[in-house]
Amino acid sequence: MSKSKRIGILTSGGDCAGLNAALRAVVHRAIRGYGWRVFGIRDGSLGLMNRPLDYCEFDLSVASGEMLRMGGTILGTINKGDPFAYPMPDGTTKDRSAEFVEGYKELGLDALIVIGGDGSMRILNKLCKQGGVPMVGIPKTIDNDVAHTDYAIGYVTALGVATEAIDRLAPTAASHHRVMILELMGRDVGHIALSSGIGGGADVILIPEIPYSLEGIVAKLAEVNHEGRNHALVVVAEGCKTETGLPVTQVQADGEFRYGGIGQYLAARLGKMIEAETRVTVLGHVQRGGTPGMRDRLVASAFGVHAVDLIAQGKMDRMVAWQHGQVVDVPLSEIAGITRAVDPFGTIAHTARGLGIYIGEMKA
Known part of the structure; x- marks a missing residue:
């Protein structure tokens, strides 16, 4: 690559098994495959809205095999606090979407990988579109209700x-x-x-x-x-x-x-x-909770690698998905607001x- 990219990654919504395996895969593919730098955003979108910014830089020493066995997410996550209507202490709500975009720019990122369910994906896709932030999504939810993917991380x-x-x-x-x-x-x-x-x-x-x-x-x-x-x-x-x-x-x-x-x-x-x-x-x-099973480790790893490859190919506003035994990618616009029911x-x-x-x- 002619330019060493800086990519951010965050987990949003409810936790589940396999999130750390996805984080690990992103770090390995980005650093080993492209020589990029990877920044983990803590507590979902909140990490980019906080001042000072709340983040860490990953390296290969952190992204060891132990991450495959860890439940939850080492970055932390939130499942409430919509940046477009963020709850304030006095009971009112405030639009903090601009703070999110400013935080992204302050960190000097070139793209953002979001690991989330259908709700998180919908909100963050809207947020990134509004701020011109290139985004790639990775589906995770034990409910397995994200459209256009046979599996989401955590379900199995x-x-x-x-x-x-x-x-x-x-x-x-x-x-x-x-x-x-x-x-x-x-x-x-x-x-x-x-x-x-x-x-x-x-x-x-x-x-x-x-x-x-x-x-x-x-x-x-x-x-x-x-x-x-x-x-x-x-x-x-x-x-x-x-x-x-x-x-x-x-x-x-x-x-x-x-x-x-x-x-x-x-x-x-x-x-x-x-x-x-x-x-x-x-x-x-x-x-x-608990240790992720083999299938979630495998799916999460495949999703992480493919997400980084999409950024390298300049294919943004996509979500990685598992269909018929293969990793593919679909437009984020096709999954936002759609529930995959039984x-x-x-x-x-x-x-x-x-x-x-x-x-x-x-x-x-």
Whole structure:
């Protein structure tokens, strides 16, 4: 390259396993492949809005193999604080987008790599376009709801954690003749619940994309009992609504509403309709943490390398993606604001039905 570039990289949104593997890949490809300098921006967009700027420079001594095994993100991340409407201490909001762009220029960067989910990608794409900041995106989210990619960083590891939880609940369900309800993360989609439910041998799987009825659940549990089994496993995605279509949320200390409670809701109603006892487990943020599995390490590494190559080729405003076993790239404009939901009639849903799992009621 005729010019040694300075590229920035940040992680934004919720954490997940595999983020550090992506950071490591970017550092190795940029330094080894092109002789560039890499600057890590701390705490997402906040690092460029803070004064002084909050960042670090990566070198190969930092980007060791140990990063592959580390959960979370060594840069830190935020999942609130939209720069266009940043919450201030007095309760008002302020547009701090110009501060972000000024920080980018002050650091002398030539391009920015953003590792984020659909929400972060949408906001930062808008921010970078407004400020003329060349950006490449890397998808990450345990929900796996980013459009145009088969996998986002963090999904497969979270899937493994959820499946292990089902495996651990099954023996205690059998020992006490109970119906065990496991509530899983996933926001507005049911990828984790559906796939882990199949892998863990669940009897009922409820996801936001497919309506259900309490009567349908009870009928399935009765069928299980008739077949000679006195216990059952129910997996439900946190974004599932009640059978009447109402969302189940909890108010947090900051006043925000977040998904949570659908497991307890179902237990309370099913307890009145069936003879077996019900117990609820909410897996929560355990799904985000821990050592990334091999698939997430591989996908994250491939994404990091390809993101740097895109900058070298001058291909900006793109997001790297995994399609049909290959890394490709797609325009950021095609993924912003689009949610990749479970196909109610796709292969995974068809497999669940074929196994006799109750996943709700939807006509073709």
